[in-house]
Amino acid sequence: MELFAFTINRTPENWATALLAAVLVIFATSILLFGLSRIPSNMRRPLVGLFVFISGLFWILDWALPRSRVQEGATTSVKTLIPIYPYDYQEVINVLVNVSQVMSGIILALGVLSILRVHFKKVFKGDRDAFFSIVLLGSMAAMIVIGLWDWIATNREAVGMSTPEANETIHTAFSIVFLDMLQILDAAMFSLIAFFILSAAYRAFRVRSIEATIMMAVALIVLLGFIPLAMALTAGLPADGFLSNFRIENMKTWILLNMSTPALRAIDLGLGLGLLAMALRILLGIEKGVAVD
Template structure:
């Protein structure tokens, strides 16, 4: 019975109309028209109104999550279509039903950032090529790479998702030219360049540690000793050999206290009693700061958060 209920479609609500129903289509069309009107309306809004508009939207968006947190979450209905017990219960159900849609909006808005990035990239580099500015050749390489990646990426996705019911393309030995090109561009070039760029950090870390890690004070000595112990503990082979040595010493002397001198034990003590409390303290500070900043942005007190 429980499994059957799990398969049942969720009960219709303001946020969830029956699939393929006329009212759903009306709501979809109405939302598109409203969205477009809002979009173009905002474009033509006078400059002095832009800040209050942004502030209002920010406040309403934040208000939803504040109310969601404040209004008690209702228990799941025991039977489908069970009515709320009181207005608070009704409000709780409404917020609970609205959350997936609000979260969808947040997902879509975040995804729009990607589109905005592409638009910005195209604008800048096409202008650079047109005006033949310095290094405009690199802009051509960037745009060609982008078009190739998009073209082969989408072709590969369509083939794998819609034209391969038997899942043959899950095996790279069955790949066509399109699949191979997509893999070469994404995994063979882009991802490898990504890894190569990141690996350059090792050179800078070595150089920086060599130049800056000097024992000039008590604090820097403590810091260096801790770093040395933690680095040794990361070297599994060293930690293991050290541990074996301590084990032999414990057997030889019968003094079990020596077990505490294993590099893994000392490193764990440092992590547990020094590192973790320090991180926790920092996290508390960051949390309080984020809360204060969140309230300021929500209430429109922070100019940076709501500048139009």
């Protein structure tokens, strides 16, 4: 049974066995993949295509397989009608989500490599901006050290190997770099858009063409419809009856529900179809960007 499930039951003692099994798998896969590098070049394209298609197929099955709610004791869960031995299909899906994330996570190292490359080059070439590159590399290193240290400290506290009091310095350091620096910087950069929206609107909202005029008029009505004081302007109109349609908040709601909603739905549907077509082309290996040329 264990053999088919590809698992080892863990006890506190057998960590070395588990590690050995994992290392063996890593080693075996490496050899297998190394073997791939020797296959003839006309086989490369179909091979990559096969990888793409099979990984997509898992989710297509998730779309197609019927499922049922199953009562297990006090809880209800969803099961596929056709269990894929030895797991329920939902478990397969959970693994897939992991796979994509773990692989992207490992590939992040490639991105970090790119950053290190660009900035170390600047430092060693004595670029005009070398100082700023040092600042960047320094703050990156500081964040990694503090972040990981704090994480390890927290984990040790969770199993009772350490106490929060003993790790107070590192917790404070982390909360400074995270809450008081990174988060604040995020918020500040985000809020800068207020200025850019003002200058963009100043330039773009001109009665230059029909399109620009429509956009401006609708934007202003919707805007006023959100402002309580502007609503007071038309508050003199009756609350119901025909004239109520000209109250600014009613105009806003009407535009949002009956004009903007269907227009946006239409554009969204087009985007959805484009995305689906893209996905199909990728799965079939006929999209140039991912397939081997």
